[in-house]
Amino acid sequence: MFKLTFSFPRAACAAALAALAVLPAHADEVLVAVAANFAGPLQKISEGFTAVTGHTVKASAGATGKFYTQIVAGGAPFEVLIAADDETPKKLVAEGHAVSSSNFTYAIGQLVLWSATPGLVDDQGAVLAAGRFTKLAIANPKIAPYGAAGVETIKARGLTDAIAPKLVTADSIAQAYQFVASGNAELGFVALSQVAVPGKPVTGSLWKVPQSLYGEIRQDAVLLKAGEKSAAAKALLDYLKSAPAKAVIAAYGYKE
Structure with a gap:
């Protein structure tokens, strides 16, 4: 597991500051399960997220399927899942382990x-x-x-x-x-x-590899039940949709 608490230049965060308004009254830590392919981008994205919100990210990187098993078994404390597919977040919502309508596609993998x-x-x-x-x-x-x-x-x-x-x-x-x-x-x-x-x-x-040779890798994020009342967890998902986060995602070769 790794803890991300980086600073970020003010100028690069201007758009995000406007979108996310003021800093919260107190900062919290978000527990995130992130697909291994997205660990690097998340580390960079967390810099801007912390600068804008004051919240920090504590993430564990691994295989989406393993995270699913841990979450369903009830032994995982994660508040947010940033998956490598779109099916796992949908299953977690359907099975009552994630918040309804909170899942969205943040990137398409290559x-x-x-x-x-x-x-x-x-x-x-x-x-x-x-x-x-x-x-x-x-x-x-x-x-x-x-x-x-x-x-x-x-x-x-x-x-x-x-x-x-x-x-x-x-x-x-x-x-x-x-x-x-x-x-x-x-x-x-x-x-x-x-x-x-x-x-x-x-x-x-x-x-x-040409897209014609494999099914589109739509990668979704979702708010897990453990993070339903966490303002920090919700803020992270909002930040993933922001222009600064999308710029990082594109820089790492993902499609929208």
């Missing part, structure tokens, strides 16, 4: 095939069929939407049988990224936001 080795992945993804690798990392498709998208891509290319023996399944997309970054897998399916970090050069090589 899947990439990435390698830490320059030149290994071409801009058409032909490396998948060429077979010049022994291991391909992928997040568990049963609990991670980006993992499911990776499986769809392999199937769309007609390579399921050929690639199946080479798949290395990770618990989350963050772990899939680590498998590739560490060299334990030559390439893997990850989120564009993990490899295209604003202000930093892209390392290795990648292929932006």
